[in-house]
Amino acid sequence: MADRSTTTSVGHSIARLEGRDKVTGRTDYIYNLRLPSMLHAKACRSPISHGRIRAIDTGAALAMPGVRHVVTGEDVKAVLPEPYYGPAFHDQPILALDKVRHFGEPVAVVLADDPHIAESAAQIIEVDYQELPGVYDEIEALRGQVIVHEELKPAGTFADLKHLAGRRDTNLALDYHLRHGDTDRAFAQAEHVFDHIFSTQQTMHAAFEPIVALADMRDGRLTIYSSTQSPSFVRFEIARLLGWPESHVRVKTAHLGGGFGAKVYVKAEALAMALSLIARRPVRVALTMEEQFYTITKHANTVRIRSAVDKDGRITGRKCEVWWNGGAYADIGPRVAQKSGFSAAGPYDIENVDIDSFALYTNRPPAGALRGFGIPQLVWAYESHTDIIAGELGIDPLAFRKRNILRNGRPQAVGSIVEDAEFEAVLDDVARRMNWRGPFDKGSGTLLRGRGIAIGFKASISPPPPSPIVSVQADGSCIVHCSTVDMGQGSDTAMAQIAAEVLNIALDSIKIVHPDTDVTPYDMSTLGSRSTFHMGHAVRLAAQDARGKLDAMASAAGLPEGANTPLADLFVKTFGMRAGTIVGAANYMPEYAPPNYETGQTPKVTPFWMIGAAGAEVEVDTQTGQFRITRLVNVCDAGKAINPAVVETQISGAAVMQLGFTMTENMIIEDGQLTNPSLADYKIPGFFDLPDAMENGFIEAEQHNGPFGAKGVGESGTFGVSPAIANAIADAVGVRITRLPITAEAVFRALRAKAGNPLGDA
Amino acid sequence: MTGRRRTIQFTLNGQPVAAEIGVHQNLTELLQDRFGLFGARESCGQGLCGCCTVLVDGQAITGCLRLAVLVDGSDVRTIEGLSDGETLSPEQEAFIESGAFQCGYCTPGFILMTRKLLDENPDPSDDDIKHYLSGNLCRCGAYPEILNAVKLAGRKRAALT
Numbered sequence: 001m002a003d004r005s006t007t008t009s010v011g012h013s014i015a016r017l018e019g020r021d022k023v024t025g026r027t028d029y030i031y032n033l034r035l036p037s038m039l040h041a042k043a044c045r046s047p048i049s050h051g052r053i054r055a056i057d058t059g060a061a062l063a064m065p066g067v068r069h070v071v072t073g074e075d076v077k078a079v080l081p082e083p084y085y086g087p088a089f090h091d092q093p094i095l096a097l098d099k100v101r102h103f104g105e106p107v108a109v110v111l112a113d114d115p116h117i118a119e120s121a122a123q124i125i126e127v128d129y130q131e132l133p134g135v136y137d138e139i140e141a142l143r144g145q146v147i148v149h150e151e152l153k154p155a156g157t158f159a160d161l162k163h164l165a166g167r168r169d170t171n172l173a174l175d176y177h178l179r180h181g182d183t184d185r186a187f188a189q190a191e192h193v194f195d196h197i198f199s200t201q202q203t204m205h206a207a208f209e210p211i212v213a214l215a216d217m218r219d220g221r222l223t224i225y226s227s228t229q230s231p232s233f234v235r236f237e238i239a240r241l242l243g244w245p246e247s248h249v250r251v252k253t254a255h256l257g258g259g260f261g262a263k264v265y266v267k268a269e270a271l272a273m274a275l276s277l278i279a280r281r282p283v284r285v286a287l288t289m290e291e292q293f294y295t296i297t298k299h300a301n302t303v304r305i306r307s308a309v310d311k312d313g314r315i316t317g318r319k320c321e322v323w324w325n326g327g328a329y330a331d332i333g334p335r336v337a338q339k340s341g342f343s344a345a346g347p348y349d350i351e352n353v354d355i356d357s358f359a360l361y362t363n364r365p366p367a368g369a370l371r372g373f374g375i376p377q378l379v380w381a382y383e384s385h386t387d388i389i390a391g392e393l394g395i396d397p398l399a400f401r402k403r404n405i406l407r408n409g410r411p412q413a414v415g416s417i418v419e420d421a422e423f424e425a426v427l428d429d430v431a432r433r434m435n436w437r438g439p440f441d442k443g444s445g446t447l448l449r450g451r452g453i454a455i456g457f458k459a460s461i462s463p464p465p466p467s468p469i470v471s472v473q474a475d476g477s478c479i480v481h482c483s484t485v486d487m488g489q490g491s492d493t494a495m496a497q498i499a500a501e502v503l504n505i506a507l508d509s510i511k512i513v514h515p516d517t518d519v520t521p522y523d524m525s526t527l528g529s530r531s532t533f534h535m536g537h538a539v540r541l542a543a544q545d546a547r548g549k550l551d552a553m554a555s556a557a558g559l560p561e562g563a564n565t566p567l568a569d570l571f572v573k574t575f576g577m578r579a580g581t582i583v584g585a586a587n588y589m590p591e592y593a594p595p596n597y598e599t600g601q602t603p604k605v606t607p608f609w610m611i612g613a614a615g616a617e618v619e620v621d622t623q624t625g626q627f628r629i630t631r632l633v634n635v636c637d638a639g640k641a642i643n644p645a646v647v648e649t650q651i652s653g654a655a656v657m658q659l660g661f662t663m664t665e666n667m668i669i670e671d672g673q674l675t676n677p678s679l680a681d682y683k684i685p686g687f688f689d690l691p692d693a694m695e696n697g698f699i700e701a702e703q704h705n706g707p708f709g710a711k712g713v714g715e716s717g718t719f720g721v722s723p724a725i726a727n728a729i730a731d732a733v734g735v736r737i738t739r740l741p742i743t744a745e746a747v748f749r750a751l752r753a754k755a756g757n758p759l760g761d762a
Numbered sequence: 763m764t765g766r767r768r769t770i771q772f773t774l775n776g777q778p779v780a781a782e783i784g785v786h787q788n789l790t791e792l793l794q795d796r797f798g799l800f801g802a803r804e805s806c807g808q809g810l811c812g813c814c815t816v817l818v819d820g821q822a823i824t825g826c827l828r829l830a831v832l833v834d835g836s837d838v839r840t841i842e843g844l845s846d847g848e849t850l851s852p853e854q855e856a857f858i859e860s861g862a863f864q865c866g867y868c869t870p871g872f873i874l875m876t877r878k879l880l881d882e883n884p885d886p887s888d889d890d891i892k893h894y895l896s897g898n899l900c901r902c903g904a905y906p907e908i909l910n911a912v913k914l915a916g917r918k919r920a921a922l923t
Contacts, residue, residue, distance in 0.1 A: 024801070024841060024845060029803070032800040208811065255866065289808075654903070656905060
């Protein structure tokens, strides 16, 4: 197959294809979609976090003029006998049945033509609960005094969950164990042993386009319009719930107003489907920002990490125990426990590693994927721990990391040989940008300054394969059908650049069709920084397939090789007129081997590694604990960038988001109730939360099996931020923050404790 | 509750218009449901994110907190009125050229605020820009690029005059 690649498009910072629509306010978000004769749904949500539903009185709501239906879990069960969904466990009811398991769980829904009527009526539904004790902490959940689910119901999709079927009296939704070398011996022979516990808080995505789904059920066919990152999975799961062939369910998306992992798998779609089934009319389920806090969040977690270190400052053994607070429904949390859990010892070359990673049910709102899939919570622990070790051994933090860093050709603890992973180069680039070896002003008096670095890594998610179609029209223009969802990461532009490059045609003659399961072929999901690598690779192959067919056409038409006949002329020569379509298709299946259940080991855990490191400089006021980030540097290994400007904004945006998770964002539960489900009380970063100086970059690298040498980068910018800041604070004032978020109060309390004058509880 | 309705008249992106609207409905709903304008859009619902920014009589307001009936007799400008659909405004061009958005949901609000800022202060400092735009949030974290875009828009406007 001829590959006529030139450098017309790939590697250039081309402005996003959809730019004009975005700056003129015309982008087609699903939240803005209205359907003829549509009903609006508003949920009545649980005011308690754990309890039995004794009775639901819908009478007053039904009597309100304009209300069409009031639907409860029992009504859903009457039309869908097994109304439970979820990617890992079939544990989540479409509407609560018998029990509620978290604050804000939907219990009943009002359908009305007017959304205000629906909202008013939802407020007068009366639910009688028998309140039960709740469990909110992941360590307490492990003890099992409060049980969230009576019986575990694995979905059957994942082999390592099947053994949990039917298990009772446990909150444990997955236990993953990794054994590499002889850790006990390493600790017995160690010169130094370190033992620390770190934790992170529950946070949430706050995508600005809230989660939304519209369902239109008619004549045994269903169309769902959703702001989903996973159209193919939604079709699969909705068809399963209905017992229908997948061909009868159509899922369409548009541009998403942010996703960040909130919109993967099923969110509002199952409810919209059930309501349309009952009402026999199109139904819109559009969450508010507040309702997003009750729908999907980022795991809080606790990590105990221990290291054995020899006299030369080499880490010889590490033991990690990780407890993930998965909330009331598993969502994809058990995959977080395994897929991220195996990297809990960090990007270091350690001969002996034990990891135990536990996914736990609690009575918090469900936790799932959020930009990094658990990795930032682990980097927080291992990079804080690593910094403490360097400090106690009197070794420079950069030198200590470089002494132990994982290098290409060496096995990671999971048993896979690392390749195309530029850990050291990324660290060196952070150090260069920070002028690490140069003099540093440590401040004086009550304003002290410090700096810190941190590095993290992540495996990609693989398989299954994407299968795009690249079709060349008779005028030489091109349409790409792929199910990658552009939620702001710029995938439309990247895919168009790849197709343009292979076909050697102008970028503006390429159209990217947005996911529509009737039209665009299967893709697992847009998540885990996988699309540039997986879909990009598949689009490249599909375009090459089309290119090969065009070459064959040219040859059959008697055109000399390299004649570069315009494509439109080629179609005329072949078909006698400007007509026809040439369709290129491909599957891309990267190498992958699942881990062994006993040892957690696998020879091929990922097709590529993501790497992100950060350097922070801070200034701390020792009288108040207030601190300012004076400089933040983020560097990633992105392979060879398809679109350098978009890559840089991905790195920058990820770092800004992680700043929120580091400093201000925290879902606070008191007496079982979430106290701050609004942007007024849950503070996401604004202009004044930015560091005084911010620098983002990526190193020159190449992913040998990536499309044009590229790899994913959507999450990498989050990895190092939190521990780099904690390490900088420790460097400035000698106190160690072990729990996120790092607030001025936390720093002040630590300063007072260090001075032997601790503050009492607030 | 939907019983009370009023007919209002106002100027929308330079054109006189009229609409009947419930007294409980907000400006974002008026623009979306009566005029099909979705550039001002709901997100936080509390006037904190700036996604529903609209210019009313030259003042930037949050459409989710402004009752629709209160714009009776006012001059209302939305992102859709910033360009004629063919030629982009300098602010819009600057946001594209600076890569100052990712998902784009908050972008119309930022662009309208940029227009207002530059009308009042053609050559703002970084600090001026941060203060003026502090009522707008971007969850994709495109703040550094937005800062560049505002400065570029200022230069573009200066070159036009």
